[in-house]
Amino acid sequence: MFTVFFVMLLGVGIGIGLRSFPILKHTGILVRLVIFALLFLLGREVGQNPKIVDNLDTLGLQAILITLAGVAGSVLCSWFVYRLFFSKHER
Known part of the structure:
Protein backbone atom coordinates (compact mmCIF):
# COMPACT_ATOMS: atom_id res chain seq x y z
CA MET A 1 0.00 0.00 0.00
CA PHE A 2 2.83 2.36 0.80
CA THR A 3 4.35 1.62 -2.61
CA VAL A 4 1.17 2.73 -4.39
CA PHE A 5 0.98 5.88 -2.26
CA PHE A 6 4.66 6.66 -2.88
CA VAL A 7 4.31 6.18 -6.65
CA MET A 8 1.27 8.46 -6.67
CA LEU A 9 3.12 11.17 -4.72
CA LEU A 10 6.09 10.79 -7.05
CA GLY A 11 3.78 11.27 -10.03
CA VAL A 12 2.28 14.39 -8.47
CA GLY A 13 5.75 15.79 -7.88
CA ILE A 14 6.87 15.06 -11.42
CA GLY A 15 3.62 16.52 -12.77
CA ILE A 16 4.17 19.73 -10.84
CA GLY A 17 7.76 19.92 -12.07
CA LEU A 18 6.85 19.35 -15.72
CA ARG A 19 3.86 21.71 -15.78
CA SER A 20 5.68 24.31 -17.82
CA PHE A 21 6.32 22.01 -20.82
CA PRO A 22 3.66 22.88 -23.42
CA ILE A 23 3.70 19.44 -25.08
CA LEU A 24 2.65 17.79 -21.83
CA LYS A 25 -0.51 19.89 -21.54
CA HIS A 26 -2.22 17.66 -24.14
CA THR A 27 -1.84 14.29 -22.41
CA GLY A 28 -5.53 13.96 -21.52
CA ILE A 29 -6.33 11.67 -24.44
CA LEU A 30 -3.42 9.37 -23.62
CA VAL A 31 -4.42 9.22 -19.97
CA ARG A 32 -8.02 8.43 -20.93
CA LEU A 33 -6.89 5.59 -23.24
CA VAL A 34 -4.67 4.12 -20.52
CA ILE A 35 -7.53 4.26 -18.00
CA PHE A 36 -9.85 2.50 -20.47
CA ALA A 37 -7.21 -0.17 -21.08
CA LEU A 38 -6.75 -0.72 -17.34
CA LEU A 39 -10.52 -0.97 -16.80
CA PHE A 40 -10.75 -3.48 -19.65
CA LEU A 41 -7.98 -5.60 -18.16
CA LEU A 42 -9.58 -5.42 -14.73
CA GLY A 43 -12.87 -6.61 -16.20
CA ARG A 44 -11.10 -9.44 -17.99
CA GLU A 45 -9.46 -10.56 -14.76
CA VAL A 46 -12.77 -10.44 -12.89
CA GLY A 47 -14.46 -12.41 -15.67
CA GLN A 48 -11.79 -15.11 -15.52
CA ASN A 49 -12.15 -15.59 -11.76
CA PRO A 50 -14.76 -18.33 -11.19
CA LYS A 51 -15.28 -17.39 -7.52
CA ILE A 52 -16.37 -13.88 -8.47
CA VAL A 53 -18.52 -14.96 -11.41
CA ASP A 54 -20.27 -17.68 -9.36
CA ASN A 55 -21.07 -15.22 -6.55
Whole structure:
Protein backbone atom coordinates (compact mmCIF):
# COMPACT_ATOMS: atom_id res chain seq x y z
CA MET A 1 0.00 0.00 0.00
CA PHE A 2 2.83 2.36 0.80
CA THR A 3 4.35 1.62 -2.61
CA VAL A 4 1.17 2.73 -4.39
CA PHE A 5 0.98 5.88 -2.26
CA PHE A 6 4.66 6.66 -2.88
CA VAL A 7 4.31 6.18 -6.65
CA MET A 8 1.27 8.46 -6.67
CA LEU A 9 3.12 11.17 -4.72
CA LEU A 10 6.09 10.79 -7.05
CA GLY A 11 3.78 11.27 -10.03
CA VAL A 12 2.28 14.39 -8.47
CA GLY A 13 5.75 15.79 -7.88
CA ILE A 14 6.87 15.06 -11.42
CA GLY A 15 3.62 16.52 -12.77
CA ILE A 16 4.17 19.73 -10.84
CA GLY A 17 7.76 19.92 -12.07
CA LEU A 18 6.85 19.35 -15.72
CA ARG A 19 3.86 21.71 -15.78
CA SER A 20 5.68 24.31 -17.82
CA PHE A 21 6.32 22.01 -20.82
CA PRO A 22 3.66 22.88 -23.42
CA ILE A 23 3.70 19.44 -25.08
CA LEU A 24 2.65 17.79 -21.83
CA LYS A 25 -0.51 19.89 -21.54
CA HIS A 26 -2.22 17.66 -24.14
CA THR A 27 -1.84 14.29 -22.41
CA GLY A 28 -5.53 13.96 -21.52
CA ILE A 29 -6.33 11.67 -24.44
CA LEU A 30 -3.42 9.37 -23.62
CA VAL A 31 -4.42 9.22 -19.97
CA ARG A 32 -8.02 8.43 -20.93
CA LEU A 33 -6.89 5.59 -23.24
CA VAL A 34 -4.67 4.12 -20.52
CA ILE A 35 -7.53 4.26 -18.00
CA PHE A 36 -9.85 2.50 -20.47
CA ALA A 37 -7.21 -0.17 -21.08
CA LEU A 38 -6.75 -0.72 -17.34
CA LEU A 39 -10.52 -0.97 -16.80
CA PHE A 40 -10.75 -3.48 -19.65
CA LEU A 41 -7.98 -5.60 -18.16
CA LEU A 42 -9.58 -5.42 -14.73
CA GLY A 43 -12.87 -6.61 -16.20
CA ARG A 44 -11.10 -9.44 -17.99
CA GLU A 45 -9.46 -10.56 -14.76
CA VAL A 46 -12.77 -10.44 -12.89
CA GLY A 47 -14.46 -12.41 -15.67
CA GLN A 48 -11.79 -15.11 -15.52
CA ASN A 49 -12.15 -15.59 -11.76
CA PRO A 50 -14.76 -18.33 -11.19
CA LYS A 51 -15.28 -17.39 -7.52
CA ILE A 52 -16.37 -13.88 -8.47
CA VAL A 53 -18.52 -14.96 -11.41
CA ASP A 54 -20.27 -17.68 -9.36
CA ASN A 55 -21.07 -15.22 -6.55
CA LEU A 56 -21.96 -12.27 -8.77
CA ASP A 57 -25.58 -12.13 -7.58
CA THR A 58 -24.53 -11.92 -3.92
CA LEU A 59 -21.74 -9.46 -4.65
CA GLY A 60 -24.06 -7.33 -6.78
CA LEU A 61 -26.65 -7.13 -4.01
CA GLN A 62 -23.98 -6.18 -1.49
CA ALA A 63 -22.61 -3.55 -3.88
CA ILE A 64 -26.07 -2.03 -4.36
CA LEU A 65 -26.72 -1.94 -0.62
CA ILE A 66 -23.34 -0.36 0.11
CA THR A 67 -23.90 2.19 -2.67
CA LEU A 68 -27.37 3.12 -1.41
CA ALA A 69 -26.11 3.42 2.18
CA GLY A 70 -23.21 5.60 1.04
CA VAL A 71 -25.47 7.89 -0.99
CA ALA A 72 -28.01 8.14 1.85
CA GLY A 73 -25.23 8.95 4.33
CA SER A 74 -23.77 11.59 2.02
CA VAL A 75 -27.16 13.23 1.48
CA LEU A 76 -27.88 13.22 5.20
CA CYS A 77 -24.46 14.65 6.06
CA SER A 78 -24.75 17.30 3.32
CA TRP A 79 -28.18 18.32 4.57
CA PHE A 80 -26.85 18.57 8.14
CA VAL A 81 -23.83 20.69 7.09
CA TYR A 82 -26.07 22.95 4.98
CA ARG A 83 -28.50 23.47 7.85
CA LEU A 84 -25.67 24.06 10.33
CA PHE A 85 -23.48 26.43 8.31
CA PHE A 86 -25.36 27.83 5.32
CA SER A 87 -28.97 28.18 6.37
CA LYS A 88 -30.12 31.78 6.81
CA HIS A 89 -32.86 31.13 9.36
CA GLU A 90 -32.61 32.47 12.93
CA ARG A 91 -31.89 30.07 15.78
